[in-house]
Amino acid sequence: MALLKLARMGHPALSGPAQPVFDPLTPEIQRLIEDMKETLADSGGVGLAAPQVHVPLRLILFMVPAGRCEEGSPDAIRGGIGVTALINPQIDIVDATPQVEVEGCLSLPGFAGKVPRAQTIRYRGVGADGQPVDVTASGFHARVIQHEVDHLDGILYPMRMSDLTTFGYVEELKKRNQDA
Ligand code: NI
Numbered sequence: 217m218a219l220l221k222l223a224r225m226g227h228p229a230l231s232g233p234a235q236p237v238f239d240p241l242t243p244e245i246q247r248l249i250e251d252m253k254e255t256l257a258d259s260g261g262v263g264l265a266a267p268q269v270h271v272p273l274r275l276i277l278f279m280v281p282a283g284r285c286e287e288g289s290p291d292a293i294r295g296g297i298g299v300t301a302l303i304n305p306q307i308d309i310v311d312a313t314p315q316v317e318v319e320g321c322l323s324l325p326g327f328a329g330k331v332p333r334a335q336t337i338r339y340r341g342v343g344a345d346g347q348p349v350d351v352t353a354s355g356f357h358a359r360v361i362q363h364e365v366d367h368l369d370g371i372l373y374p375m376r377m378s379d380l381t382t383f384g385y386v387e388e389l390k391k392r393n394q395d396a
Contacts, residue, residue, distance in 0.1 A: 217250050217251055217254045218251050218254065219251075219254060219255050219258055220251050220252065220254075220255045220269035220270075221269065221270065222255070222259070222268055222269065222322050222323060223267070223268055223269070223270055223323055224323050224324070224325070225321075225323050225324050225372055225374075227323075229267055229268075229270045229272070230267055230268065230323055230367065230370060230372065231370040232267060232272075232367070232368060232369045232370025232371070233368065233369050233370060234265075234266060234267050234272045234273050234274045234275075234367075234368040234369075235272055235273055235274065236273075236274050236304050237273050237274055237275055237303045237304055237342075240303045240342050240343075240344065240345075240346050241345075241346045245273075245275070245303075246344070248266065248271060248273075248275065249275070249277070249301045249344050251269075252264050252266065252269060252275075252277050252301075253277060253299055253301075255269060256277050256279075256299060257299070259322050261320075261322045262278065262279050262280070262281065262284075262360055263276065263277060263278040263279070263360045263363060263364040264276065264277045264322060264364070265277075265364045265365075265367030265368060266368075267367050267368065267370075268322060268323050268367060274303065274304045274305065274368045275301065275302070275303050275304075276301070276302050276305060276361075276364035276365065276367070276368070277299055277300065277301055277302075277364075278297075278299075278300055278302065278360045278361060278364055279296070279297055279298055279299045279300065279360075280296050280297040280356055280357045280360065281296050282295050282296035283296075284296070284355075284356040284357075285355070285356065285357070286354060286355045286356075289354070289355070291353075291357055297357065300343070300344075301343060301344040302339070302341045302342075302343065302349060302361070302364075303341055303342040303343070303344070304341050304342055305339055305340070305341035305361070305364075305365050305368075306339065306340050306341060307337050307338070307339050307361065307362065307365055308337065308338045308339075308340075309334045309336075309337055310334075310336040310337055310338050310352060311334060311335040311336035311354075312334045312335070313334070313335040314332035314333065314334065314335075315332065315333055315334075315335050315355070315359070316330050316331065316332045316378075317330065317331065317333070317356075317359060318330055318331075318382075318389075319331045319359070319363060319373045320386065321363070321372060321373055323367075323372060324372065324373075324374070326385055326386055326387070327383065327384065327385060327386065328383075328384070328385075328386045328389055329373065329374060329377050329380070329382050329383035329384070330377065330379060330382035330383075331359075331363075331373045331376050331377055332376065332377075332378055333358065333359045333362045333363075333376075334358060334362065335354055335355070335358065336352065336353070336354040336358055337352070337353055337354075337358045337361060337362065338350070338351070338352045338353075339351055339353065339361050339365075
């Protein structure tokens with residue numbers, strides 16, 4: 217296993233679009249998933265897309281911490297979702313009602329901003345085991361998937377923001393919240 221170098225906003229690796237994964241079960245893809253898992257764990261993030269580690273493929277990792285699940289939801293009952301790979305993901309919007317929450321990104325270290333995302337989505341793709349995935353997700357779970365899939369098309373969260381006054385350094389935004 218290996219820690220992979222993260223591309224930061226402005227690097228052409230992030231400008232997409234990424235290409236579909238032909239066969240998730242090849243040793244190369246399985247190795248990439250393991251290395252991305254190690255990189256994600258090391259970074260303390262909740263999601264990572266292959267273009268962020270300079271690999272132009274449609275492959276993401278995500279997790280949903282227990283504390284970010286909607287109360288009483290199936291995700292909460294399961295105790296959150298551990299780090300999961302999703303290959304060749306496709307999203308259909310189920311409920312487009314915009315939910316505005318703070319996001320960060322490993323490609324914009326130290327920054328955060330409020331991003332509107334669809335409340336509920338259905339996503340399909342293939343898991344690390346090559347089996348089809350078909351999930352309907354809301355809230356944080358839907359948000360992290362939308363954020364990571366955007367990376368596959370060269371979209372970073374500031375490009376989705378509707379109010380750039382909420383964009384800034386995490387340290388400064390924390391001070392602002394303390395003042396409020
Ligand atoms: Ni990101």
